[in-house]
Amino acid sequence: MSKRRKFERKIPFLNYRKVFVLATEGTTTEPQYFELFNSRTTTITIKWVKGTHSDPKHVLGRMKHYLKGNRLKPGDAAWLVIDRDQWTEEQLAQLHEWAVANEQYGLAVSNPCFEFWLLLHFEDAVGVTNNRQCKDRLKRYIPSYDKHIETVKLIPGITAAVDRARRKDNPPCTDWPRTTGSTVYRLVVKLQD
Template sequence: MVAKRRSFPRPSAQRRYRKLFVLAVEGTVTEPQYFQMFNSEVSIIQVKCLKGGHKSGPFHVLKRMKKYLDDVELRKTDEAWLVVDKDEWSDSQLNELYQWSASTGQYGLALSNPKFEYWLLLHYEQGKGVSSSRSCTERLNRYIKNYDKGIEGKLPTLEQVKNAVERAKLRDTPPCKDWPRESGQSTVYKLVEAILQSDE
C-alpha cells in the first residue's frame, strides 16, 4: 500500500524587492562584485548582473540583454542598463547601444572612458589626468593594493560611492547626451544614482 503524500500550499513567487535593475556588463569579475554590494536582505531593490564571459564587446553585451528581456518581462518600475568601457570600441558600435538605451525610459547606458576601473578610481580621488587604460590601473593600484580584476573584500563604503557620483558629475559638465568621448569620464554615476535613490 502506497502512503498518500501530503500536499502543502506552495508559496506564491512574490518578489521581496520593489524594483529590479538588470545590468548587462562586459566583465565577469569586477563589475558583478561591485554591483552585488547594492543587494541585501533589507534592500527594496535588487541588482542582477548578466556577466560577460569571453564575448564582451558591445554587440555581445546588447545581445545578452535582449535575450534576457525576451525571457523576462520587466515591470514598469524596473530598469535595464548596459555597462561598458570605451576601450577601442568605435562610435558606430557604441551608437547601437545608445540607440537601444534611448528607445524607452526603462533602459540606460553607463560607459566609462577608458574603462570601468576609472569609475572605481573616482571613489578615492578626483580622477584628473587619466589618459589611458594603463594609467587608470596604475592609479587605482595606489588605493586597492594588488588590484587585479577583482575587488572582493575591498568594496568602497557608501560615503565613497556618493563621493564618486559627485566627482563623476563634475567631470560630466555639461552632461553628455550619449557617452563620454574624452578619457577621464564615466556615466556610471547615472546608474548608481538611480540605484541609491530607488533604495531610499
C-alpha cells in the same frame, strides 16, 4: 458580561523590490562592484545577464535575449555597463540607440575603462587618460587590485565618486563620455533612489 473584541487579521504588506538587470562588459569587477547594492536591506534586486564575449554587440545581444523571456515591471530597469576602450563610435551608438528607445533602459559608459569609475571613489583622477594609468593609480588605494576588488574600501567613497563623475560630466553628455569620465554615476544614483 464582557464585550467580545473583534479579531482582524492584518494582511502583510509586501514591498516590491525593483529589479535592475545589468549586462556588463566585464565578468568580474563590475559584478563585484554592483553587488554592493544588492542586499536584503535594500529595495532593489540586481540580476546579471552573463556571457563571455565583451564586445558591445554581444553585451546588447545578451540583454535583448534576457528581456525577450523576462518582462520588466514598472519601476524596473535594464542597463548596459561598458567601457569606451577601443570600441568604435558605431558600436557605442548602437547601444545608445537601444538605451534611449525605452525609459526603463540605460547605458553607463566609462572612458577609458571601468577602473576609472572605481578610481573616482578615491580621487578626481586628474591626468588619467588610459587603462594602464587607471589601474596603476587604483593600486595606490587597493594594492591587491587585479580585476578583483575589495568592495569594503569602495563603500565610503560612493557619494564622492558620484559627485566627481557628475562634475566631470558637465555639461552632461547625451550618449557617452568622449574624454575621460564615467556615466556609471547615473546608474548608481538610480540604485540608491
